Amino acid sequence: MKTIFVTTCLALSMTACAAANAHPPARQVHYAPNGSWVLNPNKCPDLVEDRRDRRESRRDEAYDRGRRDVIEDWFDRRESRRDEAVTNCPASAWEWHGPRYRPHVHPVRPVHVQIYYHPQKRIYYRRNGHRRIVVRF
DSSP states (O other), rough: HHHHHHHHHHHHHHHHHHHHHHHHHOOOOOOOOTOOOEEEEGGGGHHHHOOOOOHHHHHHOOOOHHHHHHHHHHHHHHHHHHHEEEEEOOOOGEEESSSSOOTSSSSSOOSSSEEETTTTTTTTEEEEEEEEEEOOO
16 A cells, blocks of 8 residues: 555656646746836836825725715726826836847837726737737836
8 A cells, every 4th residue: 555655656746747847937037038128117107196096096995985985986986097098108117128228229218108008908008000019017
């Protein structure tokens, strides 16, 4: 009985090791191999304001449940959705991630980019013509 148990455990552990080696964990690289501009949400005033509004709304909706406050919460949510729909971030909010930045090789810093929020998917994106490009933080 002991031999069967040890053999089974050994076979299972070898299978688990083989499966782990077959699918190594994804690399935690947040930029392209040749570098890219990444938006720092802490440097964008609109995104900081949106985050504060969400936190304040959660607190308000959790504690105040009167009839007048519930109606006020509806208006606050509508205003928050309108504010989150379009975000303008300054050029200083974009940071270069990757190898040393060389202006003659790498793309220039985004100067004026409008960022849109998709509430169902909960993602931010920017438009390039008819394409939507997801903005990762």
